[in-house]
Amino acid sequence: MSTLRFATRYAEAILDAIPADSSPETVIAELQDVQASVEASRELRLFFESPVIATDTKAEAVKALFQDRVSPYVVSVLLLLVEKRRESAVLAIITQVLVLRRAREGVLTTTVSSAVELDDGQRATLINALETTSGKRIEAEYAVDPDLVGGLIVRMGDTVYDGSVQHQLKRLRDRFVTGR
Known part of the structure; x- marks a missing residue:
């Protein structure tokens, strides 16, 4: 099972089991x-990712590090991840919790890659079009990728809209190669 798949399953369970x-x-x-x-501590990340460190040791470390900082529910979630040997995926699972929470609130996080920086007007037009298409509120993260030559690539959940010149050139090349 892929990391994203089980991270999503754990994230759903974590959100559904939040105590009243x-x-x-x-x-x-x-x-x-x-x-x-x-994320801030390389040592902590390596500690969680190490298959050599015993589960009991990791559980004690979780208690020592987080028991006074977070609620008993979050500590129990972390201990469950250690017990099920999923602690190495704690970052992926938490990321999925955040993504699912936003999705449940009707917010869809998208990634927009363009060859050049988009100005505010272009961003607003794009967001309006994406909100109309998806029926959800859009929060976009923007990236500049000069390799695209022109156009955009928009990633919305599992859907990718590739309107880049790079993609169009690749499709044209493929058509020439196959003779269609």
């Missing part, structure tokens, strides 16, 4: 705190 006495926003903020800690 806990605020989902608080749990999300605490998971982001854990994510920031793991």
Whole structure:
């Protein structure tokens, strides 16, 4: 099973199991705190990723590091990941929790790659078109990729719209090669 697939399954379970006495926003903020800690510390990341370190040792470390910083629910989630030997994917799982939470709120995060920087007017026009197409509120992350030559590539969830000149040239080349 791919990392994204099981990360999504864990993320759904984490969101669905948030206790009634806990605020989902608080749990999300605490998971982001854990994510920031793991991303900021190379040693902690390597510790979680190491298959050599015993599960008991990792569980004790989780308790020592996070018990005073986050809610018992988040600690129990981290301990479950350690117990199920999924601690090496903690960043992917937390990322999926954030993506799913936003999706449940009707927000779709997209990635837009273009050959040149888009100005504010172009961005607004693109966002309006994507919101009309998807029926959801769009939050876009922009990247400049000069290799595209021109045009855009938009990634919305599992869907990719490739309107780049690079893609059009590749399709044209493929048609010449196959003789169609």
